[in-house]
Amino acid sequence: MGKKILLEHVNVEGIHTYEVYRKVGGYASVEKALKMAPNDIVEEVKKSGLRGRGGAGFPTGMKWSFIDKKSGRPRHLVCNADESEPGTFKDRYLMEKLPHLLVEGMITSSIALEANLSYIYIRGEYMWVYRILERAINEAYANGWLGKNIKGSGYDLDLHVTCGAGAYICGEETALIESLEGKRGNPRIKPPFPAVVGLYGNPTVVNNVESLMNIPWIVENGGEEYAKIGVGRSTGTKLISASGNIRKPGVYEIELGITVEDFVMSDEWCGGMQTDRPLKACVPGGSSVPILPAHLLFKTAKDETRLMTYESMSDGGFATGSMIGSGGFIVYDDRQCVVRNTWNFSRFYHHESCGQCSPCREGTGWLEKVTWRLEHGYGSMADIDLLWDIQRKIEGNTICPLGDAAAWPVAAAIRHFRHEFEYHVRYPEKVKDRKHFEHEPWEQVKHLMTKQEAVLV
């Protein structure tokens, strides 16, 4: 068993209650942090090498050091619990099981940032988790960990939970801030960054649930201890939420640095494939990251063993690599159709585009339309190039990264599975059956593609 930082106590009976959580050492990091100089806490987090667990992997300590402490304006810490990236369900697990670890992480981090008013923003669908957090926060107030003059330190902190209402875009940090202000979730143009102008115009740090839950351990044990776990610049543990055609879908805490093959095949984690149908592809970091064909999953293009680290997962760049992203690890066997899946993702991004910028609003619409017609047997060879062209025109031309997130999966699918797109054009009558690859997997039909036929355009 690997080291557990977040899930060490997850199976302790009643761990969601204050009493039990406190008995196993909960809130010790707050006691320690209250005696430290805030900037020393930031230094420890820098030393830990912790990288944001929300998807982008930006170093947390560095982000904290950008918060404007000079202007004298009130500061805020906002926890991003909007978790909506397809494939990702780790934050929900953490909050359901260990609500007090999040509250503790929020308090300790707020001390470091010298923030006196902080919020947890949770997606509206997680309403029962919202109630769990409300209860935990009330317990923390009742026991003197929140409110005025916490434990006689002179430090005041108010912490509240608030919810969204069904909009993936509110996971983007500036859209989240807008939503938290009671508005539509339209991302803001950056700069200014939230660290300078954030919630209510005040300096604000937005961090993912899992990032913040690592803070208590780092403060208690020191950044250097944390940095000893993992490999290179991928320090610590990471929660991976595994889904798709594997035997044991679920949430796993891994030490960064285990091999991808072990993660998929070992009984400690995914437990191998769901049935005897072979592995076809994997989206290793949530729907926004490039899909990897089976032959690039366990090994990199350089034939090196691929590891569960930020660096190894992205080895080969977008040509032959992917990203660890949010840790949403989706496995596909050969019953699944890459074209159908690409249409599914494109529909998602079109549905979730906030509509502010035309490349994203219009582009995601076209991605959905063209992938739909290819999947349903109405596409042409020219459509494949058209898709490529559309995604390229979205990427980099939008206010927020949702545009890129919509473009990348399409680009990667065409890059690695162009033959499947072409099959859909050449054999429309076969793909009109929704379960075409379930009945006739690619391996059985690929010989058809070597037949010379009049080129269909």
Next chain:
Amino acid sequence: MSLNVKTQQPVVISEKTLARVAELKSRFPEGKHKSALLTVLHEVQDENNDWLTVDAMDKIAELLNIKPIEVYEVASFYSMYNQKPVGKYMFEFCRTSCCVTRGAEDLIEYTCNKLGVKEGEVTPDGLFSVKGVECLGACGYAPMLQLGDFYHEFLTPEKMDQLIEDCKAGKVEKLSKV
């Protein structure tokens, strides 16, 4: 958005909800009470047959001391607010990739056939509606649906039959109220 003025229903906002609104407002600084809007919309929708009339939204504007348009534009942006009547039991199936690998499409088809509705429709008795929604953060527990505040996971046709029966018998809890 379709602001439905014809199909009206009286707005219900109980004392308990009013007290809740006051508590929610107190979570935000003076002058920033608009921040409570999303949560208040949920509360009021829950109390009014799961959808928001114009009157309900106007009432919310009054409670938060903001303009009605500020409520409408938010209500129309977020997918969880309904501006038309929905079934008493609205099955919101996740239709996104991970759930599809585990048979979500079959299950949605099965349920629609069983209830005799298409996605987005309400059964004539007003009891059920079916909606396809995007990833609900239950990808490893697929296929699944949301019903009110709760998730129903690892579904099969048999479990679906049972859930429908339980709904008809009034045995299914929708709200995770405090």
